[in-house]
Amino acid sequence: MTIRITAAAAAALFASGCIHLQGRDGADGADGPDHAAAPQYSAEILRDAYGVPRVVAPDWAGLGYGSGYAAAQDNLCLIAERAITVRGERAAFLGAGENDANIASDLFHRARADEATITAILNGPAGSIDTPSETARDYIAGFAAGVNRVIAEGGTNDPACAGADWVRPVSETDIWLGALTLPFGNPIEAIAAARPPEGGMASLSEARVEDMLAERDGMGSNAYAIGRDATRGQARAVLLGNPHYPWNGALRFYRIGLTIPGEVDVVGAGLITTPFVGIGHTETIAWTHTVSTARRFGYFELTLDPEDPTRYRVGDEWRDMTERRFEIEVAGGEPVTRSVYATEFGPVIATERLPWTAERAYAFAAPSSGLRIIDQYIAIYAAQDVPELHGALARYQATAFNTMAVDSGGLAFYGDMGLVPNVSAELAEACSASETAMGFWAAARIPVLDASNPDCRWADADDAVQPGVFGPSGAPHLIRTDYIAQSNDSPWLTNPESPITGLSPIWGDEATPRSLRTRLALDQIRDRLSGADGLGEPGFDIGTVQAIMYANRHYGGELLRDDAVTACRAAGAPELEPLCAAFEGWDLKANRDSTGAHAFSLFLLNGGAGALTGDFDPARAIDTPTALDASSPAVLDALRTTAGQLAALQIAPDAALGTVFGETRGERVIPLHGGPAGTGVFNMMIPKDPVPGAGWTAMQHGSSWIMTVQFGSGGVRSEGVLTYSQSTDPNSAHYGDQTELFSEKGWAPIHHDLDAARAAAVSVIEVGE
Numbered sequence: 001m002t003i004r005i006t007a008a009a010a011a012a013l014f015a016s017g018c019i020h021l022q023g024r025d026g027a028d029g030a031d032g033p034d035h036a037a038a039p040q041y042s043a044e045i046l047r048d049a050y051g052v053p054r055v056v057a058p059d060w061a062g063l064g065y066g067s068g069y070a071a072a073q074d075n076l077c078l079i080a081e082r083a084i085t086v087r088g089e090r091a092a093f094l095g096a097g098e099n100d101a102n103i104a105s106d107l108f109h110r111a112r113a114d115e116a117t118i119t120a121i122l123n124g125p126a127g128s129i130d131t132p133s134e135t136a137r138d139y140i141a142g143f144a145a146g147v148n149r150v151i152a153e154g155g156t157n158d159p160a161c162a163g164a165d166w167v168r169p170v171s172e173t174d175i176w177l178g179a180l181t182l183p184f185g186n187p188i189e190a191i192a193a194a195r196p197p198e199g200g201m202a203s204l205s206e207a208r209v210e211d212m213l214a215e216r217d218g219m220g221s222n223a224y225a226i227g228r229d230a231t232r233g234q235a236r237a238v239l240l241g242n243p244h245y246p247w248n249g250a251l252r253f254y255r256i257g258l259t260i261p262g263e264v265d266v267v268g269a270g271l272i273t274t275p276f277v278g279i280g281h282t283e284t285i286a287w288t289h290t291v292s293t294a295r296r297f298g299y300f301e302l303t304l305d306p307e308d309p310t311r312y313r314v315g316d317e318w319r320d321m322t323e324r325r326f327e328i329e330v331a332g333g334e335p336v337t338r339s340v341y342a343t344e345f346g347p348v349i350a351t352e353r354l355p356w357t358a359e360r361a362y363a364f365a366a367p368s369s370g371l372r373i374i375d376q377y378i379a380i381y382a383a384q385d386v387p388e389l390h391g392a393l394a395r396y397q398a399t400a401f402n403t404m405a406v407d408s409g410g411l412a413f414y415g416d417m418g419l420v421p422n423v424s425a426e427l428a429e430a431c432s433a434s435e436t437a438m439g440f441w442a443a444a445r446i447p448v449l450d451a452s453n454p455d456c457r458w459a460d461a462d463d464a465v466q467p468g469v470f471g472p473s474g475a476p477h478l479i480r481t482d483y484i485a486q487s488n489d490s491p492w493l494t495n496p497e498s499p500i501t502g503l504s505p506i507w508g509d510e511a512t513p514r515s516l517r518t519r520l521a522l523d524q525i526r527d528r529l530s531g532a533d534g535l536g537e538p539g540f541d542i543g544t545v546q547a548i549m550y551a552n553r554h555y556g557g558e559l560l561r562d563d564a565v566t567a568c569r570a571a572g573a574p575e576l577e578p579l580c581a582a583f584e585g586w587d588l589k590a591n592r593d594s595t596g597a598h599a600f601s602l603f604l605l606n607g608g609a610g611a612l613t614g615d616f617d618p619a620r621a622i623d624t625p626t627a628l629d630a631s632s633p634a635v636l637d638a639l640r641t642t643a644g645q646l647a648a649l650q651i652a653p654d655a656a657l658g659t660v661f662g663e664t665r666g667e668r669v670i671p672l673h674g675g676p677a678g679t680g681v682f683n684m685m686i687p688k689d690p691v692p693g694a695g696w697t698a699m700q701h702g703s704s705w706i707m708t709v710q711f712g713s714g715g716v717r718s719e720g721v722l723t724y725s726q727s728t729d730p731n732s733a734h735y736g737d738q739t740e741l742f743s744e745k746g747w748a749p750i751h752h753d754l755d756a757a758r759a760a761a762v763s764v765i766e767v768g769e
Contacts, residue, residue: 041065041142042768046761050741050748051726051734054257054267054757062768063258064139067275068146069767071254074727074734075272077161079147082250082273083170085109086177091336092329093166103336104192106328111191111340111347112181115173121371122176129372129396129465136374137172140179143275144172149767158729178273179373182400183250184219185296187364190349194341194356196309203356219701220244221290222521222682223402224545225484228410230529232539234712237406240545241279241288241707244677244684246700247663247724253279253705255722258381259754266381267752269705269722276377279705281752283716284384286709287405287413290486293508294420295444296400297366298458299354300345300451301437309358312343313452321348345451354436363451365458367419367469369398386411386479393417394472397465402491404484408711414484414494415477416507419469422459423447424504431456445505476500476507483540485525487682489518493621496522511618513625516609516680520555522622524548524682542710542717548682549706550745552590552673554597555680556604560612561588563628564603567635579603579643582653590675590683592658592743598695599653601679602645607638609678650693660695661687662743663724665736669697670743677701699724708747719747 043057043066051074055066072079084090088110090102097103124131132140148169150156161167193205222242231238245251250273257267258277268280279288305311310321321341328336341348345363354362369376376399379392385407393403397419405413428447432438437448449456463471476491478484484494490508491500501510514522527533528540528548535544561583568580579599586596611632614625628635646653651660658671675681683703687696707720723742726734741748751757758764 040768041145043069043146043766045070045765045767046757047763048748048751048757048760049762050255050722050738051732052255052257052748054259054751054754054761056259056261056754059138059260060135061138061142063260063264064142064275065146065149066142066767067256067258068143069149070146070256071272071275072147072150074729074732075252075254076147076150076156076167077158078250078252078272078728079170080161080164080167082178082183083168083174084166085183085250086174086181088326088328089166091331093164093331095331096333096336101189103328103330103338104189107192107326107338107340108186108188109177109181110326111324111342113177118173118176118180118371129375130370132371133375133378135378136371139374140175140275141172144170144175145769146767149769156729157731160728175275176371180368180371183273185366185400187349190351190354191340191347191364192338194348194350194361195339196341197356197358203350204352205350219246219291220488220517220677220684221288221401221486222517222684223288223290223404223484223486224521224525224540225404225406225412225414226540226545227406227412227481227483229481230483230525230540231410231712232537232544233541234714235539235541235710236410236713237286237408237412237711238540238542238545239281239286239288239404239406239707239709240549241404241705242549242683243279243289243704244686244702245704247698247702247704248700248728252724252728253722255705255720255726257751257757261754264378264381265752265754267718267750268707269720274373276374277381278377279707281707281709281716281718282381283752284408284711285380285386285389285405286707286711286716286718287380287389287403288707289399289401289403291488292400292402292416292418293488293490294416294418295446295506296418296420297364298421298423298447298449299349299440300343300363300365300449301433302343302348302361302363303452304359304361306358309356309361310341312361315452315454319344343451360434362448365421367421367466369396369400369419372396372398385409386413389413390415390417390477390479394463395465397469397472402486404486406709406711408716410481410711412480412482412484413478414480414486414491415475416491417472417475417477419466420475420506421447422461422464422468422470422474423449423506424459427456427459428505441505445508447506476503483525485521487515487518487521489514493518493522496622513616514621516555516559516678517682517684519622520553520680520682523555524551524553526622541712542708542719546708546719546747549708550673550683552594552675552681552683554588554590554600554675556609557586557588557597557600557680559626559680560604560608560628561586561600563630564600564608564635564639567628567630568639570630571636571639573640576639576643579639579646579653585654590657590673590681592656592671592673594657595654597657597675598651598655598660599642599646601675601681602642603638604679605676606641606645607634611635611638648692649690649695651690651695655695661685662695662697663699663739664697665739666730668736669694670736670739672699672743673745674703703742706742707750716752718750718752720750721746721748
């Protein structure tokens, strides 16, 4: 059934008091940056059976308005929470939080940017890539107004925020602040904890430098970009996007389509708190992103004045840190006054490994793309083919990830085109002035340069959008007609036929062992191109890439299961016998009906994967190393630990995966497939802590927006699934419907063609003001 609410009906509702219309800069006192006279917003919102909106509007302001309206209908709590986060008001509404986390967040965000910061950027030189275009500004203004329309109409019944005083109208500034400050990769606790040492006591926190490294935090992605030489049948190019992102919070994806007739037509998904399609396709290009191994930040080691730990040396002079004091309101408590200290390099941080002592301190440095991100994606939408997309990425350098893409002509693209500190191996080695600095570079490829030496600065590149970063020509990139594959390893073997070498280590390792997931990803391509995977004639099309995505091969099991069974039997321990039998009877998959998959994944995570042995051969990186060192004490320790954990959890080693692995929606646990990071499962799923007697009943990270696209003689065809569904509201019909679809290994049409979207619509509304 199609429901249509016309402009006249909306006007009648408004007259009756049921709908309150708002102006461009928000409502109820919510002000945004100065801007041109408010336009009339107008948008049509089509929704399909899974609640996915297609916004059709005459201009960018209306497109933003419809997008904000639809997104707020489904996920107002997330949008409102993001607004108080970037304003630095979490503690004022939500209290101090565990370990004062909300206070730390407020301190960081207030120091990072405010309305004056946004206004200054918006009022920058006309025509500069750092000054948002009128198109981008119209879209953001419309988005804020669309969100506020939903709030004015009564907000949400979502129990996570219904009636909460922090669900307030948002301003354009709030949305721009969210775009400026990404909800990951920020050393929030380390900045909040930094204060001058007193009485000889160093300033430090429990914050870990490793928290800055997304791949160590479980976030990741897979991507295949298949060009015309590796396709079959009618397919000319195929793309698989498979980000492994959080299932909750500000980094959730949201499916949407955006259409201005004759100007833009793009479908896909973006992060719910950043209002645009971030992974999607048009009629001629499709693109996705994966988490990059490049270090998009670094540190500067400060030599401090013995008489004053807030002064640091540069050359022959001492320079003062700046101190900014903030009073943080705390719900249910007294206000807290804290300071943030900063240098010309960035804010001072304090961690256990990088403490602020009387002699040394460390400043965090990260290049910022400012507010270019909206214009970056508008330029991507306008690209007609891979070369134009490459040019759009190079012009703005505003993406924070790898980008993989294909076009309707059959080209495949890879590039890590964002802002990466221009630090060569020679510079890092010459400017690492301490064992700490040398250790960070050697172990984690993080540059910690000597701030006292004026020659120890990030280098400039002639073609870079700003000083201190690599330019587009120095960034790793490939254009191919066969394939591109990325699963969060370095650029080195993005295509083994054309290894990317000679880069600074800051981009990633070369000629080193690949992760089990990367090896599986490349092995799957090898098998598909030879036809050895049982999926018919060689070559890719949308059907084969979907089959590979859901094949749920467990590469860690394929390599190590037999050796693990041998070691398990050799132990001769009765308490290990159920585990040995479960391993032996397992089908080497991570499907819902795979018995023992959870047990073997636990074994690998408990240390079994560390027993992988054999010589690594860079020329055979997909296939080496291959064996389990059964003599290693780690193997027996991992077996005993796994058996003990399963016994404590009251989970049988030979249970079917779907009976102990799922996502809770209401009173039902939806059974899932896939496996955790580090086990060699392509369909990566990282659960939260298990529940005794029930297993893993909620996901933390994992497959999220899975998109498949084919360009060919029949035009563009695309299907996808948002694994955790469209809405966070348990009252919504779209709280778990796509989760059920994912459970069944299903796919939903994406409906790029507007006529198809209209035919598939189960509701249509017209909104405007």
